[in-house]
Amino acid sequence: MFDLMRTAVIRKEHFNAAHRLYNPDWSDKKNDRVFGKCNNPNFHGHNYELLVKLIGHPDPETGYVYDMKQLSDVIREEIITAFDHRNLNRDVPEFQQLNPTAENIAMVIWQKLRKRIDLQYELKITLYETERNIVEYPGE
Amino acid sequence: MFDLMRTAVIRKEHFNAAHRLYNPDWSDKKNDRVFGKCNNPNFHGHNYELLVKLIGHPDPETGYVYDMKQLSDVIREEIITAFDHRNLNRDVPEFQQLNPTAENIAMVIWQKLRKRIDLQYELKITLYETERNIVEYPGE
Amino acid sequence: MFDLMRTAVIRKEHFNAAHRLYNPDWSDKKNDRVFGKCNNPNFHGHNYELLVKLIGHPDPETGYVYDMKQLSDVIREEIITAFDHRNLNRDVPEFQQLNPTAENIAMVIWQKLRKRIDLQYELKITLYETERNIVEYPGE
Amino acid sequence: MFDLMRTAVIRKEHFNAAHRLYNPDWSDKKNDRVFGKCNNPNFHGHNYELLVKLIGHPDPETGYVYDMKQLSDVIREEIITAFDHRNLNRDVPEFQQLNPTAENIAMVIWQKLRKRIDLQYELKITLYETERNIVEYPGE
């Protein structure tokens, strides 16, 4: 009756944050040349849209790969509470030494969620920094 | 002149349906604990957005992988006619014994379309239950 | 410094519900002719998107017309709790005698919110039943 | 041949900015109570979507109410250059003394554009701070 084919579930959440892109080992001039207006020392910000994908087998008793309410709760506890209405450079420990590009934010989100999601599930992250700039972090 | 690279075409359709999530082998209490408000015995409902992806080689004479008008017709005949403005639990035979979670709905859609789509095409299903809850069923 | 021009703030929320359209004073035949597949006695459902607009003067001390967090809370208490994951016909008292068309749902939402929103604010409701069927209830 | 009915044209643009909401005349405690997480002293940010509406009569020779390329250029010169990738509180003179709520940002945008748009056109501003928080500033 139940097909044991691997299936993906995706939960979409969002957070609003400020950030600045720069490399502290570089001169102001080089930071300006490479990061342009994203290097504004007073910060700018985004509405980030986050898609968290888990791939696994549906449970024959529930028909769920993963309870989406639980997935939403895990994302809220690990990511939204830590990132929403924050300055990523100043308020989030992971970006004290790491440039908060969309690529790196997606990687940090993956690392934080990987600890909470059972390893029977593949975990993949998609992050919209804007409607036109998107990153996919596929993890292992 | 024509590149024979495998290419995907995706057609988006939608249907509106009522459903209830529960496992008839469980107590009311356990159904409530696991399925929460989705277990309302009077049903609730969704606008489902369905993406059907076919992967194959473009026909050198048409430049089409698949005629999207034909694909839309097949989806309408197999899925929309059967699911749209229906109660999935009561009106759709496939869910008489199968919990109509998004995971299971996507699987049933895949099985119904697989019979109609030539096996030279890979078939993959994405189903949006809401804007924030999404399932991908990749088939074989 | 502050302009006292009337300004609108709009909060978007959503709920998922089942419903059936019919007039109990009519024959089945007439209900079928008028309401078509929306008259399925087993119900169908939608993801409703709700926009609540308040028009008033910004407070010079806050720069807010209305605190959007408070507006979201009022909508949640009055509407989402009552309508989300419900069968509008069976579970919601206002639709025991009133056909739950999008027009009537918007009117009921307006009436429920009007009691909670100070009369210094104009109140207007927009309701998306689907992406393609939309209703605006302007109130008084 | 041409109908001289008043018609609206709307141009959509966007900018990404950081901001903080607070009233410098208030205690930290009161700012926290009123503005909550929007009062983060390290700032947070948004992708703002801006709709600029001009209402006027189509020119019988062009069929245009207003050249949308020109409207886009005016918005870019007056708003995008000044606000995009900026910290509204620190980098934008208009918000040195004015709390950058969505209401006030919309009012400032209206005031800046009003100087550039001929008075034969009504001017109205809609600003999306997030997909769920929207402001309309109708001007005079």
Add this chain to the structure above:
Amino acid sequence: MFDLMRTAVIRKEHFNAAHRLYNPDWSDKKNDRVFGKCNNPNFHGHNYELLVKLIGHPDPETGYVYDMKQLSDVIREEIITAFDHRNLNRDVPEFQQLNPTAENIAMVIWQKLRKRIDLQYELKITLYETERNIVEYPGE
């Protein structure tokens, strides 16, 4: 029981068409200066999104302002059949002498629908030429 407040219903439809903007009374040079790349004599095209709004009183027996299925049928008969997959300049009689700007297309749509929609309803047209260029034609 039923509130007789005026309420709006909106139906969204779409069509895909080619067009070219120019004034036959002008030199090529002037057409190029005014209409730029929209003046390509080989045409370009758009996916137009059309919103048709009717304002009236809900019928106490149905709860409908207007049957959305009927409204969709009228739009299809009058507009979609005539405009979809057409070259507006060459295939649509109304644009033989009228420049197919979004403003003029919205006016023509209004005129064609006004003949089919009972005068007890106000009729208003919104037309998206692109996601960023929008026109509203309010009619009388």
Add this chain to the structure above:
Amino acid sequence: MFDLMRTAVIRKEHFNAAHRLYNPDWSDKKNDRVFGKCNNPNFHGHNYELLVKLIGHPDPETGYVYDMKQLSDVIREEIITAFDHRNLNRDVPEFQQLNPTAENIAMVIWQKLRKRIDLQYELKITLYETERNIVEYPGE
């Protein structure tokens, strides 16, 4: 500190174009039967949405897989300048002998961009012809 996991960046751009689908080796009758209203000899058109995905390793010094501003510039130079506000059949050399189906447009875009994007990056194209008709060209 930096994870060298392969990561994808996606840039979204758009262009508006006219086209006609037909095979010059076929009779009018056969073209009509196969391509239907897409075979209008006067052309029709679309707002194409283009997603360009590059897969590679983030640079440890910038945190970028690829500078999105540079990617946008490359897409503009190679694709937007050549396709936007054009008639694909008449104005674009690649479609003189090639039917401009979405499948073929995506392939041509891939070929044009492949020459400009360093081979260390995988390149994948997604093209929306309409909101409901989508093509993915995965390249090699």
